Amino acid sequence: MREKVTEALQGALHRARRRGQLKIEPFPVVTLELPKRPEWGDLASTVAMSVASAERRSPQDVAQIIVDNMEHPEAIFDRVEIARPGFLNMTVKRGLWLEVLTTIEAEGRAYGTSAIGAGRRVLLEYVSANPTGPLHVGHGRGAAVGQALANLLSASGYEVVNEYYINDSGRQMKLLGASVYARLQQLNGREAPLPEDGYRGAYIDEVAARLQEQCGTTLLEQPADEAEQRCRDLAYQELLEGIRRDLQSFGITFDMWFSEASLQASGSVEHVLDDLRKRDLLFEEAGALWFRSSAFGDEKDRVVRKQEGEYTYLATDIAYHRDKLLRGYDLLIDVWGADHHGYIPRMQAVIQAYGYPKDCLRIVLVQMVNLLRAGRKIEMSKRAGEFITLREVIEDVGPDAAKFFFLMRRSDTHLDFDLELATQKSAENPVYYVQYAHARISSLFRVAESRGITVPKPSEANLELLTDPDEFSLIKKLSTYPSVVQGSAAALEPHRLTFYLQELAGLLHTFYYKHRILPPASDLDTVEDEGIADESGPSMGWHGERVVPGLPEARLVLMHEVQSVIRNGLGMLGISAPDRM
RNA sequence: GCGCCUGUAGCUCAGCGGAUAGAGCACUAGCCUCCGGAGCUAGGGGCCACAGGUUCAAAUCCUGUCAGGCGCGCCA
Numbered sequence: 001m002r003e004k005v006t007e008a009l010q011g012a013l014h015r016a017r018r019r020g021q022l023k024i025e026p027f028p029v030v031t032l033e034l035p036k037r038p039e040w041g042d043l044a045s046t047v048a049m050s051v052a053s054a055e056r057r058s059p060q061d062v063a064q065i066i067v068d069n070m071e072h073p074e075a076i077f078d079r080v081e082i083a084r085p086g087f088l089n090m091t092v093k094r095g096l097w098l099e100v101l102t103t104i105e106a107e108g109r110a111y112g113t114s115a116i117g118a119g120r121r122v123l124l125e126y127v128s129a130n131p132t133g134p135l136h137v138g139h140g141r142g143a144a145v146g147q148a149l150a151n152l153l154s155a156s157g158y159e160v161v162n163e164y165y166i167n168d169s170g171r172q173m174k175l176l177g178a179s180v181y182a183r184l185q186q187l188n189g190r191e192a193p194l195p196e197d198g199y200r201g202a203y204i205d206e207v208a209a210r211l212q213e214q215c216g217t218t219l220l221e222q223p224a225d226e227a228e229q230r231c232r233d234l235a236y237q238e239l240l241e242g243i244r245r246d247l248q249s250f251g252i253t254f255d256m257w258f259s260e261a262s263l264q265a266s267g268s269v270e271h272v273l274d275d276l277r278k279r280d281l282l283f284e285e286a287g288a289l290w291f292r293s294s295a296f297g298d299e300k301d302r303v304v305r306k307q308e309g310e311y312t313y314l315a316t317d318i319a320y321h322r323d324k325l326l327r328g329y330d331l332l333i334d335v336w337g338a339d340h341h342g343y344i345p346r347m348q349a350v351i352q353a354y355g356y357p358k359d360c361l362r363i364v365l366v367q368m369v370n371l372l373r374a375g376r377k378i379e380m381s382k383r384a385g386e387f388i389t390l391r392e393v394i395e396d397v398g399p400d401a402a403k404f405f406f407l408m409r410r411s412d413t414h415l416d417f418d419l420e421l422a423t424q425k426s427a428e429n430p431v432y433y434v435q436y437a438h439a440r441i442s443s444l445f446r447v448a449e450s451r452g453i454t455v456p457k458p459s460e461a462n463l464e465l466l467t468d469p470d471e472f473s474l475i476k477k478l479s480t481y482p483s484v485v486q487g488s489a490a491a492l493e494p495h496r497l498t499f500y501l502q503e504l505a506g507l508l509h510t511f512y513y514k515h516r517i518l519p520p521a522s523d524l525d526t527v528e529d530e531g532i533a534d535e536s537g538p539s540m541g542w543h544g545e546r547v548v549p550g551l552p553e554a555r556l557v558l559m560h561e562v563q564s565v566i567r568n569g570l571g572m573l574g575i576s577a578p579d580r581m
Numbered sequence: 582g583c584g585c586c587u588g589u590a591g592c593u594c595a596g597c598g599g600a601u602a603g604a605g606c607a608c609u610a611g612c613c614u615c616c617g618g619a620g621c622u623a624g625g626g627g628c629c630a631c632a633g634g635u636u637c638a639a640a641u642c643c644u645g646u647c648a649g650g651c652g653c654g655c656c657a
Contacts, residue, residue: 033597036603037600037601040600046599049638050598050599053637058637059637083600085600086637171656172656290655299583299584299653303654303655304655310655312654312656312657313657338586339652340657341585341586342585367586367650367651409595412587413586426619427620428606429619435619436617436620440616443617445616483597487597499594499595499596499604509620509621512616513620513621513622518616
């Protein structure tokens with residue numbers, strides 16, 4: 001439907017150019033929108049206005065030229081009008097709108113997918129939490145965003161690989177080992193202070209206790225260095241396993257777990273640095289080694305190797321991103337906590353140092369989550385090891401509600417997540433509101449089935465009977481779903497889809513309440529027109545609605561397609577679409 | 582001090598340069614003989630922080646001011 005309209009407008013633009021009426025140098029993108037007011041028709045475009053200034057003509061003139069150059073507009077439109085500044089307000093033929101339902105039915109799960117990605121390969125890296133403790137809520141948000149992006153991009157014709165980068169070397173790991181070792185010693189009555197900046201969460205004690213169980217006192221008899229290293233290795237394995245489990249309970253799996261240590265082991269860090277040095281992008285100063293990131297727009301140069309000879313994380317990040325590029329991806333996407341935003345320029349400098357345009361790397365920032373319970377903020381302190389883990393949230397509200405809340409706001413803004421609201425089974429809880437719309441339709445189908453009514457295919461129903469404005473609101477909303485998916489994917493903003501689903505669910509609930517879909521269960525269903533007066537009933541409710549033969553079937557088709565889009569949309573967000581709740 | 586982000590209804594937030602700026606909470610007044618009321622309807626509520634500029638058109642883009650958040654390590 002939208003395609004036909006777009007083609008009609010593009011065709012008109014081409015003809016106008018051929019006839020010399022318009023120059024149209026950069027061929028404009030024809031955008032369509034659903035107008036807010038009924039007088040503006042049911043589909044509007046702003047192309048005329050957008051090309052007007054380049055044409056040096058008034059938007060009105062351009063609009064008129066477009067209209068004059070349309071071929072057989074009567075095949076598509078009932079009316080095309082030019083409104084004030086230069087809007088093209090179109091009224092599309094009803095039959096075309098109804099085709100939307102046929103399209104959704106035919107495409108099924110593929111409805112909403114597109115090929116705008118053109119098979120480009122994307123490496124999407126997210127979560128990448130240090131294996132030094134359990135995942136917390138912030139990681140959960142990153143996970144939800146990452147997964148939704150992966151789905152959106154795949155649906156838009158990109159080839160996506162999900163990757164988790166494991167920071168399994170360096171200072172944090174060392175600290176982890178030392179912390180566990182200290183606790184282990186304490187368990188055995190030794191005086192062993194926790195290191196400064198050590199990890200002090202209760203999970204450290206648990207890990208120590210399990211080590212104790214597994215190894216008894218053998219660890220304590222070893223030299224401190226060795227024992228600490230053993231502690232580190234075992235704690236690391238255990239914590240990483242925990243992260244995997246948590247992600248799995250959250251419904252998220254990665255294609256690839258990439259180890260930072262492997263970069264160092266393979267010597268690729270040195271290799272990469274040598275390479276940069278040859279191109280004069282590294283230099284020594286004050287005993288340290290620096291990356292000349294300022295040559296690519298960063299505000300200053302950055303250290304890659306400290307005076308003591310240790311590499312900074314930047315060194316491994318350079319090697320890591322170089323590795324990603326070498327693996328042949330066209331686009332790298334990193335999902336980061338918003339507190340890392342200061343690193344964007346230097347990572348883009350890295351990308352450019354390798355001769356790629358800087359937008360080869362796109363960073364999605366994820367802001368903090370404030371957990372609330374019944375409107376009250378839950379205080380957390382990461383330093384003291386007091387924080388709510390992702391696992392606790394999942395156990396509390398379930399993965400679906402958690403994901404929906406994580407995806408409800410633009411990812412780079414703070415999010416208030418009310419745990420109590422998320423478990424509420426009411427219209428105030430947006431997750432239930434949307435899922436219920438789906439379940440409600442399933443329920444309707446169950447009732448229909450029990451009465452021997454099956455949901456027909458669009459071709460088997462007389463869709464022409466769908467004439468009510470509420471029916472058309474739904475159809476119009478359904479028609480925009482593919483562009484919502486494309487827009488969300490292109491902007492890397494899953495929240496747009498979350499909003500869309502809430503709006504669609506709202507329209508469904510309104511429709512469902514106001515209109516009766518199945519014929520009355522009694523045998524009075526073949527009453528003549530006079531049987532039930534047109535306007536005797538109140539404007540709300542279905543009391544006054546006429547029983548029209550064939551309408552129930554047409555409406556069932558409509559419901560079926562609404563349900564299909566809700567299911568597709570929720571699936572895109574990694575959320576289930578239950579048949580009953 | 583420098584950089585990034587944010588400032589939209591009482592609250593939480595949407596809003597690809599387009600028409601009279603929207604939604605959900607909250608508030609007010611209503612709606613259950615009926616396919617799930619886990620729902621629906623109606624109403625009030627705004628100088629889109631402020632001031633300039635670009636444009637046929639600015640909440641949206643640019644500049645400045647004010648307010649809040651974050652970042653400015655040879656920490657990750």
